[in-house]
Amino acid sequence: MAYSHPEGRGRDPLSPRKRPRQKRSSATVEVILDGAARILEREGLERFNTNAVAAVAGVSVGSLYQYFPGKDALMAALVRRDAGRFSAEVAAAVVERPGEDWRAAVSRLIAVAVGHQLDFPNLARILDFEEARLPLDDETEAAERSILSAIVGVLRRGGGALAHLDLSQAAADLLRLTRALVDAEGRERAPDRESLSRRLERAVFGYLTWDAGAESACPNLNAT
Amino acid sequence: MAYSHPEGRGRDPLSPRKRPRQKRSSATVEVILDGAARILEREGLERFNTNAVAAVAGVSVGSLYQYFPGKDALMAALVRRDAGRFSAEVAAAVVERPGEDWRAAVSRLIAVAVGHQLDFPNLARILDFEEARLPLDDETEAAERSILSAIVGVLRRGGGALAHLDLSQAAADLLRLTRALVDAEGRERAPDRESLSRRLERAVFGYLTWDAGAESACPNLNAT
DNA sequence: GCCATATGTGATGGAAAGCTCACATTCGTG
DNA sequence: CACGAATGTGAGCTTTCCATCACATATGGC
Numbered sequence: 100m101a102y103s104h105p106e107g108r109g110r111d112p113l114s115p116r117k118r119p120r121q122k123r124s125s126a127t128v129e130v131i132l133d134g135a136a137r138i139l140e141r142e143g144l145e146r147f148n149t150n151a152v153a154a155v156a157g158v159s160v161g162s163l164y165q166y167f168p169g170k171d172a173l174m175a176a177l178v179r180r181d182a183g184r185f186s187a188e189v190a191a192a193v194v195e196r197p198g199e200d201w202r203a204a205v206s207r208l209i210a211v212a213v214g215h216q217l218d219f220p221n222l223a224r225i226l227d228f229e230e231a232r233l234p235l236d237d238e239t240e241a242a243e244r245s246i247l248s249a250i251v252g253v254l255r256r257g258g259g260a261l262a263h264l265d266l267s268q269a270a271a272d273l274l275r276l277t278r279a280l281v282d283a284e285g286r287e288r289a290p291d292r293e294s295l296s297r298r299l300e301r302a303v304f305g306y307l308t309w310d311a312g313a314e315s316a317c318p319n320l321n322a323t
Numbered sequence: 324m325a326y327s328h329p330e331g332r333g334r335d336p337l338s339p340r341k342r343p344r345q346k347r348s349s350a351t352v353e354v355i356l357d358g359a360a361r362i363l364e365r366e367g368l369e370r371f372n373t374n375a376v377a378a379v380a381g382v383s384v385g386s387l388y389q390y391f392p393g394k395d396a397l398m399a400a401l402v403r404r405d406a407g408r409f410s411a412e413v414a415a416a417v418v419e420r421p422g423e424d425w426r427a428a429v430s431r432l433i434a435v436a437v438g439h440q441l442d443f444p445n446l447a448r449i450l451d452f453e454e455a456r457l458p459l460d461d462e463t464e465a466a467e468r469s470i471l472s473a474i475v476g477v478l479r480r481g482g483g484a485l486a487h488l489d490l491s492q493a494a495a496d497l498l499r500l501t502r503a504l505v506d507a508e509g510r511e512r513a514p515d516r517e518s519l520s521r522r523l524e525r526a527v528f529g530y531l532t533w534d535a536g537a538e539s540a541c542p543n544l545n546a547t
Numbered sequence: 548g549c550c551a552t553a554t555g556t557g558a559t560g561g562a563a564a565g566c567t568c569a570c571a572t573t574c575g576t577g
Numbered sequence: 578c579a580c581g582a583a584t585g586t587g588a589g590c591t592t593t594c595c596a597t598c599a600c601a602t603a604t605g606g607c
Contacts, residue, residue: 121604124554143456148594159556164596228452231510232367272504272522279503280496286455298496305529345574348584372564383586388566 113175113236116168128166130156132180135173140222144229149173171233178230181223182242185215186249193249201256202304208250209299212277213292220285227278247271254307261307273303337399337460340392352390354380356404359397364446368453373397395457402454405447406466409439410473417473425480426528432477433523436501437516444509451502471495478531485531497527 119125134156138147149170153160167173192207216223235243250270254261261269277299284295343349358380362371373394377384391397416431440447459467474494478485485493501523508519 119554121553123604127554145456149596150594160596161557161598162555165554168596170595224452224455228448231448232369268518268522271507272526275503275507276500276526279499283495283499294492298492300535301533302496302500302526302530304535305531305533306526307529308533309525309529311524311528343584345583347574351584373566374564377587384566385568385587386585389584392566394565 112168113172113234114168115166115172115176116164117166119166124166127158127162131158131163131166131173132176135177136219136222139177139225140219143221144225147174174229175233175236175239178226178233179236179239179242181226182230182239182246185211186242186245188215189246189249193253195256201253201258204253204256205303205307206300208253209277209296209303212274213281213296213299216278216281217285217290217292217295220282220290223278223285224282227282246274250274257307263310264307269307273306276302276306336392337396337458338392339390339396339400340388341390343390348390351382351386355382355387355390355397356400359401360443360446363401363449364443367445368449371398398453399457399460399463402450402457403460403463403466405450406454406463406470409435410466410469412439413470413473417477419480425477425482428477428480429527429531430524432474433501433520433527436498437505437520437523440502440505441509441514441516441519444506444514447502447509448506451506470498474498481531487534488531493531497530500526500530 119128131152135147135152138151138155142151147170149160149163152173153163156163163173167176188211189208192211193204195204230239247267247270250273251266254264254266254269280299280302281295284290343352355376358378359371359376362375362379366375371394373384373387376397377387380387387397391400412435413432416435417428419428454463471491471494474497475490478488478490478493504523504526505519508514
């Protein structure tokens, strides 16, 4: 269910080469993706090559090339898998609880981002970087759109308080901003999820609620 | 003045191999760095290799290897040069104008970041990415520290309004957050400096002034 | 168990990139 | 201009890695 094109034997260097038809081969594909993810997390982009991935995955290069036409296709598949997972987590987080404030949903989104990216911080950073380089396939793009519209949906619950914002732009900004701070925390020797979450809420709610003209109307904010 | 070690012929794979002694060779080093920057900006990390850099720079590979022991040293030199430049721009921006509000200095910092990163957005993004991988030399690290402490210095002028913040942490967060949003804007087809600056001010001042408990005390911020 | 198909293997061809070295050229100085 | 030192050159050696293919093994329906 993760492959979007028919059996196009074609020449698209990013689409998977063929769809696994038996359990065995689906398992192989998963093992390869896991191996690739592991190398990116532990060794970095530099050591990411098809031979190393196959070796770590415990399969032969030949098997890898049965399913992926090249290195970039493997990368694209990783991006797609990750985007899909993140999208699903986001979708789960934005389900509205009865009577809750929209801010609660935003906090859950922050928690999802932290949980998702901080487990494999190097991998997350590399995928983020590579995503900018690779032409995204339909599935990945759909996942990204789904993430953004979920965020927009939550912001809409903010009603008048956020009426002055371009919600699409805000969603995109908040996503990038969050990823950046989580990335940075992931590079620390001792990432502190608590501190990070507090700073993220500050950044996110700050972005959402700051009003250029309102400071002077709010004495507690600019006590010089 | 850009090289920190004596004539250590040693084996440090990141330090420049030798210091240029004549004008001619200093020019060569500059041309090489410019070529490297140009390739990163226009072709990306993938096509960044010593042969291509030498070709674009109009020198032979041999010349390149006279001054840089390897590809990573070249990259490190680019990072160092960029960090130095940015640090200088920041230092100029934080000079206090008589009677000005600290917010004016923050705005100047934002403008500096935008100006610095948006001219060569791909290069900026790649250098940022690679900086996380390379062990930074003393000079680069000093430049980074200088940037952070300049920011902290500006935040100190905020006085009581920012008293509740960990200023070092805030400076680091704001820098990362700003870089992330500028990067993203740089990838757009038609980067909009105006819109970007507005959103950056929102993000930065929002981060600085948001107070978890203050919303309900400020009616204009949460009109549901 | 048999066969067609799917899947797995890894030696190997070939291309790309890192880097060196023997030699050529230019510079600065007397 | 003469000479040593600094700098520049690029063919080509070496290493790394992408990718294929001829062949081997496994699977599932009959």
